[in-house]
Amino acid sequence: MYKRLLHFNLGLFFLAIFLFPQLTKASAYWMEIHGTGKLNSPVTVQVCYGFVDELSQRHRTTGPEFQEIKNFQFFILNSKGEKSKMQLQLRGDHWEGNFMPNTEGTYRILGMNDQLPVLMRSKNPQENVRPIDFMCSEYHIGKKTDTFSPAQFMDIILQEKEGVYTVLPYRNMKPSDKGSLVRIFNPENWEKNIPVDENHHVVFKPTMPGLYVIREDWYDNTSGTFQGNTYGKIRYRNNYCLWIN
Numbered sequence: 683m684y685k686r687l688l689h690f691n692l693g694l695f696f697l698a699i700f701l702f703p704q705l706t707k708a709s710a711y712w713m714e715i716h717g718t719g720k721l722n723s724p725v726t727v728q729v730c731y732g733f734v735d736e737l738s739q740r741h742r743t744t745g746p747e748f749q750e751i752k753n754f755q756f757f758i759l760n761s762k763g764e765k766s767k768m769q770l771q772l773r774g775d776h777w778e779g780n781f782m783p784n785t786e787g788t789y790r791i792l793g794m795n796d797q798l799p800v801l802m803r804s805k806n807p808q809e810n811v812r813p814i815d816f817m818c819s820e821y822h823i824g825k826k827t828d829t830f831s832p833a834q835f836m837d838i839i840l841q842e843k844e845g846v847y848t849v850l851p852y853r854n855m856k857p858s859d860k861g862s863l864v865r866i867f868n869p870e871n872w873e874k875n876i877p878v879d880e881n882h883h884v885v886f887k888p889t890m891p892g893l894y895v896i897r898e899d900w901y902d903n904t905s906g907t908f909q910g911n912t913y914g915k916i917r918y919r920n921n922y923c924l925w926i927n
Contacts, residue, residue, distance in 0.1 A: 708871070709733040709747065712895060713791065713819050713923040714776075722784055725821055727768065727791055728776040729754065734871035740893070742775040751777045753797035754817070761787025761827040786824035792834050793817035800911035808905065808914030816920040836920035838896055849884040851898045853918065857882035858898065867895040869926075888926045896922040 709732060717725035731748040732741045742748075756768040758781045768779040768791070783789055796814045803809040816836040829839045832852040839850040851858040858864075864884045866874045869892025876884045888894055902916040 709743065710867075710895065711747075711751070711815065711817060711921060712893060713793075713817060714893075715791065715819060715821050715923075715925070717783075717821060719823060721786065721823055722782065725781050725783060725789075727756070727779045727781070728773075729756075729770060729779070729793070729817070730776045738870040744775055748775075750795065750798055754793045754795040754815075756791065756793040756817075759790040759792060759833050760785060761789070765833075783821070783823045787822075787827035788829065789821045789823070790829065790833060791817075791819045791821065792837075794834060800908055800913045801917075802911065806914075807912035810911065810913040811901075812906070812908050812913040812916045814916060814918050816918070817923065818920065819923040819925075836898065836900065836918050838898065838920055838922040840896075840922065840924065846885060846887045847924070849886070849896055849922075850882065851878060851884065851920075853898065853900045858900075862898070862900075865897040865899075867897070869893055888924075891926050894924040894926060896924060 711729065711731050714728040714730065715725065716728070717723060729751050730742045731751065732743045734740050751770065752772070754770065756770060756779055758766050758768050762785065766781070768781055770777040770779045781789070794816050798813045798815060801811040801813060803811060816834060818838055832839065832855050835854060837852040841848040841850070849864055851862065851864055858878050860878055860880050860882070862878045863875050864878060866876065866886055869890055874886070876886065878884055898920050900918040902918065904916055905912070905914045
């Protein structure tokens with residue numbers, strides 16, 4: 683009996699790998715921010731699309747999803763609350779924008795794309811999903827400026843103390859409900875799901891250097907038609923890109 687169960691489970695495992703190879707290398711958007719950390723020194727923001735392979739190597743890809751980056755609207759929010767638009771230009775395997783920090787404090791990089799095509803899940807239109815994606819990150823000049831309020835429809839604010847991060851997720855400009863899941867992907871793309879607590883927080887501690895993607899999804903069961911395709915719900919997604927040196 684044990685051997686039959688073992689063979690059955692192994693069969694399901696290999697069937698899953700064969701039918702769903704994307705599970706081994708899920709793709710996503712991310713940001714890379716390059717600068718000197720000094721005043722009046724330009725900062726370059728690279729927006730990429732790709733995956734992390736089974737050897738924990740991050741790869742950029744340039745397919746249809748990559749081309750959709752052109753529809754992201756990016757803004758820079760400085761420590762004074764001043765907001766400015768950041769234009770993106772195609773640069774080979776990434777899209778690139780720049781800004782010039784002229785005051786000390788924290789600069790928030792915020793992006794939103796509401797032009798992504800409907801995800802056609804089924805012949806039943808109610809199973810189809812319209813994705814709307816958000817991105818955010820921070821860049822610091824001198825002392826970090828504390829952030830206390832969301833700046834876009836889906837937002838994530840981070841607070842750090844002694845290497846421990848408190849995540850404050852927002853949806854529809856309000857704190858996310860208790861029990862909502864925040865997904866944290868480490869640099870090797872291992873995923874941890876943490877429910878929001880009664881204080882609307884999630885706490886985690888990075889264990890290695892590299893890119894951490896902090897993600898919140900929110901499904902709104904509002905149906906409609908977009909770009910000629912009918913959908914049954916909207917999936918709002920926010921990816922916060924946290925680089926640990």
